[in-house]
Amino acid sequence: MKLTTRGRYAVTAMVDLALRAGNAPVALADIARRNHISPAYLEQLLAALRRQGLIESSRGPGGGYRLARAPQQITVACVISAVNETLDVTRCGGARDCHDEGPCLTHGLWEDLTEHIRVFLEGVTLAELCARNRRAMTDISAGVLPLRRVHGPRQSSLAAK
Amino acid sequence: MKLTTRGRYAVTAMVDLALRAGNAPVALADIARRNHISPAYLEQLLAALRRQGLIESSRGPGGGYRLARAPQQITVACVISAVNETLDVTRCGGARDCHDEGPCLTHGLWEDLTEHIRVFLEGVTLAELCARNRRAMTDISAGVLPLRRVHGPRQSSLAAK
DNA sequence: TAATTACCCGAGTACAGTAGTCAGGAATTA
């Protein structure tokens, strides 16, 4: 299975956008800074998400990205496969030709697991992730954890790696 | 997440052993040949499985490997982690330090997914995979598919890659 | 006891894919 920073960054960026849905477009540089993602790398991922119709972009000053659909209508599975090609964990990519002409001893197992993962990730929407995240932030501002602010101006310690 | 041929081969080899549980030890070369795995590579995996106490070995002519426990008592999760280290899909490896001091926007999601996969793979034993496989083989010998025999003497077309 | 069979172990290597960089271009706004 492919589940790398590529997919993780994509979901993170989408949640970041979803948290600001309804407002002005969000600049790439802001998303990158907030989530510690290399801007040039993030650019590739956003391009893929745009090609898949998950986000829209506008250029020029004040431009940026925004969700193309409501957060309730975008699933995590959708985001990952947009940048990642596949979630399949079988060796043969589902072709059932992993052993001579037929499936190998464990083909069915990986097929089942793939299905399990798919169902799980299709069941989670950006809206849910936002809700979960907002809840966490409330706990934090109550003093449980130290944290960067997510809304409003922020900018410090860029050098910190 | 790490789910590569390493883990897949390990499970395949274990099922191969489980299908012959109770009989004489199975030689490495036989497992390798039947499942199209490089013998030298398989050796590494079996060594790891042995270190984890999942299989036992005996040397000399007539030697080979056998399961250390009953097939009902060996789960797929167990086999994979024996050769693969981890199934965790979070970026931070579960440490919750993926963003500054706290977890990143999507940490909880990956944690949930990891748990999902773990529960699934812990719920599948070698015994079940054997049963499933024997069923498939019955279908096959009824004429549904062409197939190599798995029990009994066999040996042909080694050159076929 | 010598030969054979088979497991044991560590080091080394080719390749692919990920993660990330870089340079230049095109659209939009002020």
Add this chain to the structure above:
DNA sequence: TAATTCCTGACTACTGTACTCGGGTAATTA
């Protein structure tokens, strides 16, 4: 027109997988 922002493709370093290789060591058989 100047600044800002997205857009695109090519390029590179690195890591980890998927192997190979060469020498062991233990057990069995003749």
